[in-house]
Amino acid sequence: MTDAPTLLWLRQDLRLADNPALHAAGAGRVLPVFVLDDAAAGRWATGAAARWWLHHSLARLGAALAERGAPLLLLRGDARRVIPALAARTGAAAVHAGRHHAPWARARDAAVAGALQAEGRRLELHEGALLVEPERLRNGQGRPYAIYAPFARAVMALGEPAPPLPAPRRLNGIKPPEAGLKLDELGLLPRRAWAAAFPDFWTPGEAGAQARLRGFLEDAAGDYDRGRDIPGEDGTSRLSPHLHWGELSPRQVWHAAAPHSGPQGGRGTFLREILWREFSHHLLWHRPELPEQPLRRTYASFPYQPDRALLRAWQRGRTGYPIVDAGMRQLWRHGWMHNRVRMIAASLLVKQLLQPWWDGAAWFWDTLVDADLANNSANWQWVAGCGTDATPYFRIFNPVLQGRKFDSGGAYVRAFVPELARLPDRWLHEPWSAPAPVLREAGVVLGRDYPAPAVAPESGRARALAALRGMKAAE
DNA sequence: CGGCCATTTCA
DNA sequence: GAAATGGCC
Numbered sequence: 442m443t444d445a446p447t448l449l450w451l452r453q454d455l456r457l458a459d460n461p462a463l464h465a466a467g468a469g470r471v472l473p474v475f476v477l478d479d480a481a482a483g484r485w486a487t488g489a490a491a492r493w494w495l496h497h498s499l500a501r502l503g504a505a506l507a508e509r510g511a512p513l514l515l516l517r518g519d520a521r522r523v524i525p526a527l528a529a530r531t532g533a534a535a536v537h538a539g540r541h542h543a544p545w546a547r548a549r550d551a552a553v554a555g556a557l558q559a560e561g562r563r564l565e566l567h568e569g570a571l572l573v574e575p576e577r578l579r580n581g582q583g584r585p586y587a588i589y590a591p592f593a594r595a596v597m598a599l600g601e602p603a604p605p606l607p608a609p610r611r612l613n614g615i616k617p618p619e620a621g622l623k624l625d626e627l628g629l630l631p632r633r634a635w636a637a638a639f640p641d642f643w644t645p646g647e648a649g650a651q652a653r654l655r656g657f658l659e660d661a662a663g664d665y666d667r668g669r670d671i672p673g674e675d676g677t678s679r680l681s682p683h684l685h686w687g688e689l690s691p692r693q694v695w696h697a698a699a700p701h702s703g704p705q706g707g708r709g710t711f712l713r714e715i716l717w718r719e720f721s722h723h724l725l726w727h728r729p730e731l732p733e734q735p736l737r738r739t740y741a742s743f744p745y746q747p748d749r750a751l752l753r754a755w756q757r758g759r760t761g762y763p764i765v766d767a768g769m770r771q772l773w774r775h776g777w778m779h780n781r782v783r784m785i786a787a788s789l790l791v792k793q794l795l796q797p798w799w800d801g802a803a804w805f806w807d808t809l810v811d812a813d814l815a816n817n818s819a820n821w822q823w824v825a826g827c828g829t830d831a832t833p834y835f836r837i838f839n840p841v842l843q844g845r846k847f848d849s850g851g852a853y854v855r856a857f858v859p860e861l862a863r864l865p866d867r868w869l870h871e872p873w874s875a876p877a878p879v880l881r882e883a884g885v886v887l888g889r890d891y892p893a894p895a896v897a898p899e900s901g902r903a904r905a906l907a908a909l910r911g912m913k914a915a916e
Numbered sequence: 917c918g919g920c921c922a923t924t925t926c927a
Numbered sequence: 928g929a930a931a932t933g934g935c936c
Contacts (some may be wrong), residue, residue, distance in 0.1 A: 833936090
């Protein structure tokens, strides 16, 4: 069976370059396959915005693979059944796939490996989604790192990751035993016009990822230390959705960014952001309860006050806090929110509005094109104060001060909250404080054109600290 | 990857 | 009296 074909099972590694699974499978006759598998993912099935991305990414990947002689087979169903069945029909000796570290994916891969093995075939999982595999990194006590700073130091101390693999020029594809589904038949695109503006901001697919990486390193990376915190500027890399779907590997990013500078300066800061992604993924690997349970167990008794109306006001960008509302509306329109504003918006929901962090996480999961179980869960726990390396609960963002500091010219708020556009900078981040003549001049009636604050500015912080004391008393 | 407030420092 | 500093929540 030396000429037995192999399956290349693509999941979250939708690229040709630096793809170890493709590299291994592409040595012989190969059938690339993608399976839309919502069953195994359960409640963490890909959210609506990420599905939009996936649709377009698969379109580009399918074209690139077909060009090289191995068209992509699209299927839907439970991969625990679909992959072994396809392997049997093609007579494949091996299935190659990139490692996928989410808890549900680990369980699924174990089941697939078992089913294949029972028929004398094998599942080969390849590295490449992370810079360092989670099993490989331990602290002085032999335990996984729980704090970011020593984690990042340890990763940096490992030195350069291996150089990226080239993309194959030609592939020896086999004829699939079935026609599979057309891309449209996967039903990934939203029915409503919600995502209509996404194409103005994103180019899913490997070429778009490379273009974005090069553009960022040429334009914004040098000023990243400052620019990354200004939501009104295009100062971040915006690589997160590309990284989530594996259109780009972290070691490709590393090797593209590192040559330009040492550990200091904009590129060093940028690489440390890439390490936050790495840290979140390691955390999820070692603490699979991360999406569901607070890592600090005392927070299980935190007295959240679930309120559907408050949650909805936050989701729709109608909290009455301009910087937060701008962020929530950016999220709805672009499928993405600037990182600085994510922190402010999340902090307001959890601390001032006393809404459960998992409700916020669920909304982000459905609306972010970069929704990623590790990053999303870890960062929400960080904001909520219940993560291992979390911001202390009493560290409560003041949305007015944050707005003044990071959107001082008001470009961001004016872009997404047009009803406040004519307010002068002085009052833009706290319209409730503006004198009546100023509001009149700007054509704003609070409560009609723009909501009054969902929680009174002077009481939000006190409420949050009172709730924290409530939790400690309940221990 | 804070904010608040008391206190100090310097114009 | 504004701006910087430091302890505490």
